[in-house]
Amino acid sequence: MKIHNLIESKQYFVDETKANYYVVYEKFENIEALIKENRVEERNQGTEEIIDIFYGYGKADLLQRVCSYRLDLNNPSINDTLNTIKEQHKDIFK
Template structure:
């Protein structure tokens, strides 16, 4: 069973794509957990991955709307690269 262990979260809303649209970056360590016997588990490190979540904040309390989530096993794209990806998928947001 693969377990994702959160090892770091960038400051929420550290980067803004457009007014009201923010990027949340999280880094996870992936572990493969396998039972060995009744009381013992073996953990195998499977590396790290970064999750980038794009949210919209309409300004109301507790009302964030998740637009999309992206997983990266290598280098996280820059904010401009992420914006280009979103412009293709969500054209109406950036007009």
């Protein structure tokens, strides 16, 4: 079984985006859990960092993912990814 634990979360551009748009950073710890001889063995699978752009549909609190950026070799840092979002998603900003 794979376990995807949220260990950090932060919202960016809070006062800069149009209403109902959210830019959210999340860091996850990934663990693989195996059951062996009546005990659980956990194996650390590393961390994963993602920045998502969401659009909210009002009072129902339903969010739709507009775009997702995984921090990896192509997007190495949070700041670089945030700059990419500013450049490629100008329509979500005031």
